[in-house]
Amino acid sequence: xxxxxxxxxxxxxFLGLLTFLLVAGIFVAVxxxxxxxxxxHQTLKSIMRSVELDQQMLAKNKRQIELSIxxxxxINNLRLPQEFIKITKDKGEVTMDVDxxxxxxxxxxxxxxxxxxxxxxxxxxD
Numbered sequence: 001x002x003x004x005x006x007x008x009x010x011x012x013x014f015l016g017l018l019t020f021l022l023v024a025g026i027f028v029a030v031x032x033x034x035x036x037x038x039x040x041h042q043t044l045k046s047i048m049r050s051v052e053l054d055q056q057m058l059a060k061n062k063r064q065i066e067l068s069i070x071x072x073x074x075i076n077n078l079r080l081p082q083e084f085i086k087i088t089k090d091k092g093e094v095t096m097d098v099d100x101x102x103x104x105x106x107x108x109x110x111x112x113x114x115x116x117x118x119x120x121x122x123x124x125x126d
Contacts (some may be wrong), residue, residue: 001126030106036119037102037114040078045118046114048098058094062087065094096120 014019051057051069058065065087073080084100101115 003055030112033104033106034112034114038102040080040102041116043076043078044073044098044116047076047078048096048118048120049061051096052120055123055125062089065096065118092123094122096122 047069049071051065057068060068066085069085079099084098084099086099088095088097089113097117097119099117101113104112104114105110
């Protein structure tokens with residue numbers, strides 16, 4: 001007696017495909033909601049690096065440095081919490097601590113919190 005081999009067709013079931021699309025859709029939606037916060041932070045990093053390297057700017061007082069940073073943020077349309085930066089001058093070195101968080105509403109009553117904390121140091125011109 002000859003036994004015939006049964007062929008098996010594999011593939012996605014409708015329920016499997018629907019589950020995959022649902023999970024992928026959630027990840028894409030979260031990514032699109034979080035992307036602007038990270039893009040804004042990259043812009044802020046660029047601004048802070050330019051201030052960090054500008055020795056003439058670092059020679060000014062703390063208020064003028066902060067106003068310059070806020071002016072550059074306004075040009076780039078960045079909106080961050082009021083107290084996102086702390087500037088200290090000690091022994092010829094300027095330290096700028098950036099510490100803030102952004103709350104992003106996801107869906108219904110769920111929100112994501114993205115926290116950023118960095119430190120920039122520079123020396124003013126003598």
